[in-house]
């Protein structure tokens with residue numbers, strides 16, 4: 001009638017429900033025996049923060065390039081967070097170059113949109129992958145966030161998906177009525193049913209965009225060069241991404 005978690009220090013916690021919100025390498029997911037299927041994209045997201053010469057006006061900017069997608073996301077003040085999703089060899093090159101070379105490389109790739117850039121954190125690379133799980137719930141266990149799904153960051157939807165999981169799970173638990181066991185499997189399956197379609201749709205959308213923008217055989221240089229103008233033209237796809245970005 002309860003789940004028991006044994007912590008490293010010897011302490012244990014007994015609870016009706018364990019929510020696995022422990023990220024892509026989720027221990028909870030493994031401990032619950034939930035299988036995950038991983039498809040590596042062969043790319044890394046190279047992440048670093050920069051100080052910018054010009055103000056970003058709170059605008060997130062992306063450039064769709066032959067070698068991947070560069071994003072400069074606004075931070076407070078004249079600072080931005082870079083996510084450059086690119087093939088492993090290109091990512092290794094970015095990660096191994098001296099800081100001032102990286103500054104020049106990003107200035108050029110971003111067409112000097114924010115003027116001169118000054119690197120303020122060490123760049124780090126994160127392998128990008130599509131991760132699907134065989135189940136979102138088990139008796140007394142529910143997965144949320146990256147423990148439940150990983151998507152390519154090109155549409156900036158990872159955090160939103162996780163927030164939506166948390167909202168849905170909280171709603172199901174709040175609305176459980178006479179059922180006072182919040183780890184009850186039938187109750188948790190309501191959460192799983194509600195989330196499976198939106199998560200699968202977002203995975204398909206981001207995976208499809210990733211293939212489109214990264215497949216040289218499409219010969220869509222013009223498409224990359226015009227960025228998301230194509231997505232803007234596909235009204236249902238644009239509405240889908242905007243709707244999900246707004247939650």
Ligand SMILES: Cc1cc2nc3c(=O)[nH]c(=O)nc-3n(C[C@H](O)[C@H](O)[C@H](O)COP(=O)(O)OP(=O)(O)OC[C@H]3O[C@@H](n4cnc5c(N)ncnc54)[C@H](O)[C@@H]3O)c2cc1C
Nearest residue numbers: 022023024027045083126145146153156157158159160162
């Ligand atoms: C390169 C890159 C760029 C991205 N860019 C974007 C973007 O622009 N927009 C966007 O929306 N999303 C983006 N994402 C995705 C986003 O980062 C994730 O979707 C989001 O961080 C998932 O949140 P989470 O809380 O589920 O997992 P995490 O952020 O991974 O948090 C999990 C937490 O659990 C803790 N934890 C793990 N194991 C244990 C343990 N055994 N005991 C205790 N604590 C533990 C970890 O320390 C961590 O604090 C990006 C991802 C990558 C890799």
